[in-house]
Amino acid sequence: MYIHWLDSLCCPHCHGALSVYGGQVSDSGKLNEGGLACGACSRVFPVSEGIARFVADDDPVTEEESWKRSERRKRDEEAAVYDSMFTGYRNAVECQTILRQLRPKSQDRIVEIGAGTGRITAAYAARVKSILAVDFSYDSLRVIAQRLERSPVDLCLVQADASLLPIRTGSFSKAVSAQVLEHLPGSMERANAIGEFSRILRPGGTLVITVYYYSPEKRLRHRRQPSDRTMKEGSHSDGAIYFYNFGYGELKRLLNGHIKVDRMRGILQERPYLERFGRLGMAIERIVQTTPLSLFAAHMLLARAHRGPVDADRSKRAKALVCE
Ligand SMILES: C[S@@+](CC[C@H](N)C(=O)[O-])C[C@H]1O[C@@H](n2cnc3c(N)ncnc32)[C@H](O)[C@@H]1O
Numbered sequence: 492m493y494i495h496w497l498d499s500l501c502c503p504h505c506h507g508a509l510s511v512y513g514g515q516v517s518d519s520g521k522l523n524e525g526g527l528a529c530g531a532c533s534r535v536f537p538v539s540e541g542i543a544r545f546v547a548d549d550d551p552v553t554e555e556e557s558w559k560r561s562e563r564r565k566r567d568e569e570a571a572v573y574d575s576m577f578t579g580y581r582n583a584v585e586c587q588t589i590l591r592q593l594r595p596k597s598q599d600r601i602v603e604i605g606a607g608t609g610r611i612t613a614a615y616a617a618r619v620k621s622i623l624a625v626d627f628s629y630d631s632l633r634v635i636a637q638r639l640e641r642s643p644v645d646l647c648l649v650q651a652d653a654s655l656l657p658i659r660t661g662s663f664s665k666a667v668s669a670q671v672l673e674h675l676p677g678s679m680e681r682a683n684a685i686g687e688f689s690r691i692l693r694p695g696g697t698l699v700i701t702v703y704y705y706s707p708e709k710r711l712r713h714r715r716q717p718s719d720r721t722m723k724e725g726s727h728s729d730g731a732i733y734f735y736n737f738g739y740g741e742l743k744r745l746l747n748g749h750i751k752v753d754r755m756r757g758i759l760q761e762r763p764y765l766e767r768f769g770r771l772g773m774a775i776e777r778i779v780q781t782t783p784l785s786l787f788a789a790h791m792l793l794a795r796a797h798r799g800p801v802d803a804d805r806s807k808r809a810k811a812l813v814c815e
């Protein structure tokens with residue numbers, strides 16, 4: 492990591508400033524192996540292979556921690572093959588839709604939470620000067636490093652938990668998170684994560700997220716023939732990864748508790764023939780996305796929101812609601 496990124500990072504526990512603690516900073520300002528120390532609480536966080544690491548390997552105590560540990564291990568295991576799990580069509584639809592909503596510009600400071608192996612990151616890296624990519628899977632972050640090795644983008648890789656971000660308040664103009672929120676185990680974890688996504692944005696900054704959608708069609712299928720794919724909540728990948736399907740109103744309420752929702756739409760219509768149609772299918776998908784029809788049979792919801800000036804109060808209100 493380049494140490495100028497310390498201006499955007501902080502201790503995830505107390506938000507204290509970080510400084511280099513051990514290790515050798517190169518003439519170009521790079522720290523590959525060493526540590527970062529919090530000036531306020533004195534905790535030390537390692538840096539290995541240029542990745543700043545804020546996830547401890549303590550034994551899980553709560554059910555939520557067990558789920559997170561289990562997912563993290565699975566994502567590490569799958570990092571080398573993760574991209575092959577997406578068809579070209581699904582990948583193209585999701586990346587293009589996200590880009591249309593994110594509208595990355597060269598002066599943007601972009602943070603991606605749950606960046607995984609960089610499937611989405613690679614789609615916008617050429618348009619911006621700097622990216623902070625966060626994930627709790629170390630091996631996935633190593634794949635991003637390889638993927639963008641030749642890219643001129645100023646990339647900072649951080650291993651951290653989405654609901655406890657080591658990022659300074661108000662330091663990014665845009666945040667993106669694709670298919671991550673549905674894997675956070677429990678309503679408190681999800682609310683904390685959205686609170687964090689909002690906190691790290693500048694006032695007026697944009698958030699774009701995609702999540703699994705509990706569409707009316709999925710509910711109907713569940714009534715007719717329940718299966719793992721139609722459950723509201725469950726696990727996949729041999730039980731290693733928790734997931735939660737969001738209802739439309741549910742996601743909107745969750746987001747609006749912290750940040751202002753501008754638009755929500757259904758993406759990736761569950762109609763296999765669209766994929767067979769190729770480019771024509773993509774054009775139909777794009778048109779459907781602009782209509783309420785997109786909300787009947789979509790696999791995912793995409794939301795775009797922006798941080799307003801009153802979000803600190805909104806976050807407090809949302810936390811109080813979750814606790815009730
Ligand atoms: C379905 S993958 C999506 C990866 C990438 N965004 C994409 O669309 O290709 C979910 C990612 O979220 C990460 N993730 C899940 N829970 C997380 C958490 N609590 N903190 C940080 N990352 C998390 C996983 O490690 C994984 O890389």
Ligand SMILES: [Zn+2]
Pocket residue numbers: 502503504505506507529530531532533534
């Ligand atoms: Zn601290």
